Amino acid sequence: METETCDHCGRREESGAATLTWTTSVEHGRRRTYCDSCSRTHLRAMEGKLDSEYW
Ligand SMILES: [Zn+2]
Numbered sequence: 001m002e003t004e005t006c007d008h009c010g011r012r013e014e015s016g017a018a019t020l021t022w023t024t025s026v027e028h029g030r031r032r033t034y035c036d037s038c039s040r041t042h043l044r045a046m047e048g049k050l051d052s053e054y055w
Pocket residue numbers: 006007008009010011034035036037038039
């Protein structure tokens with residue numbers, strides 16, 4: 001069984017329906033995964049041109 005782990009808050013969910021709303025992105029060559037709630041925060045940060053390293 002595979003699980004996804006949020007790279008921001010550390011939340012873990014079983015891969016599948018629970019993680020459909022999660023976001024993955026590649027930053028500085030590394031794959032990052034964000035849960036639904038962190039994705040919203042992340043999108044706001046991206047709109048503000050802020051890198052996640054500076055959260
Ligand atoms: Zn999260």
